Amino acid sequence: MLEFANALPFKPAMSLLQTALPAARLGSSQAQRLAQHFGALDAMEELLQSPGFDMPVPAEAASGKSVLYIQVDGGHLLTDDGYKETKVGRLFCGQHIKQVSSDDEEVMLRNELEHSDYLAHLGHYKEFVKRLDPLIDNHLSKHPHAKLVVVSDGAEWIEKWQSECYPQAQIILDFYHAAEKLCEFAGMVFSSAKKQRTMDCQAQNRAARRAGRKSHTGNKDKSLGQALCHC
Incomplete structure (x- = not known):
């Protein structure tokens, strides 16, 4: 029950578990009480504060x-x-x-x-x-x-x-808030016509970022002004 309640909201979790155990009487409130009980144990807090992975040393890093x-x-x-x-x-x-x-x-x-x-x-x-x-x-x-x-x-x-x-x-x-701030900056600096082109450019850059392609605004040696002018 705890495994299902941990992976899904309580009600759909119990509905799914009911398909595996049709004879059992299961309820979302029962699952919630169990999850809250075990979640409040000191042993659970110790587990949450213990590293769950090791960090390999990158051989390529100088x-x-x-x-x-x-x-x-x-x-x-x-x-x-x-x-x-x-x-x-x-x-x-x-x-x-x-x-x-x-x-x-x-x-x-x-x-x-x-x-x-x-x-x-x-x-x-x-x-x-x-x-x-x-x-x-x-x-x-x-x-x-x-x-x-x-x-x-x-x-x-x-x-x-x-x-x-x-x-x-x-x-x-983070990338999404950085893009949001850049659009706000463009709106304050450029005219409405250029603002629309800049916003379109930002949208294209985000799409290119998601696709793994290097956008022109990602070049380290180009300033923000140069990048926006290209738009």
């Missing part, structure tokens, strides 16, 4: 360091008591990103993560990072020379947490 990526985000979920703040975190190693699509240019590039650690928290970010920090620290205790990269959506609490707890980490803005 520094010989692995890269540990830390993705954090937040939002609000509707509960019985109204909307509540929710935070999520995901840790993965750069060497665990694998391409699953073909190299055909007509096929959209698709990657997947072979291994990752995931943690979610219903509540304020201060309580969330109290649970996330031990997981990060446990990874670093096994790989003290690993490079840290925090992937952020630009929220102030993420920058505050990173600067206080992991000042050695590099923080970067």
Whole structure:
């Protein structure tokens, strides 16, 4: 029951399990109570804070360091008591990103993560990072020379947490929020006609990025102004 409830929402999980055990009397509330009971155990918290993968040292890297990526985000979920703040975190190693699509240019590039650690928290970010920090620290205790990269959506609490707890980490803005900020900048700088061309160009660049093709805005030696002028 816990396996099904972990993979699906409670009601469809029990409906699916009922097909395998037609004689059993199963309910979504029963599954929810079991999941909440076992989820609140100290042993479960210890498991969530233990590294679920190892970080191989990339032979091709000049520094010989692995890269540990830390993705954090937040939002609000509707509960019985109204909307509540929710935070999520995901840790993965750069060497665990694998391409699953073909190299055909007509096929959209698709990657997947072979291994990752995931943690979610219903509540304020201060309580969330109290649970996330031990997981990060446990990874670093096994790989003290690993490079840290925090992937952020630009929220102030993420920058505050990173600067206080992991000042050695590099923080970067995720692609979708970076593209959003570039479009906002283009709207302030360029006329309405050029704005539309710029937005079309940004859409083409996003499509090219998804397809694995290098867009002209991705060139390291080209400035933002040059890239927008090409549009």
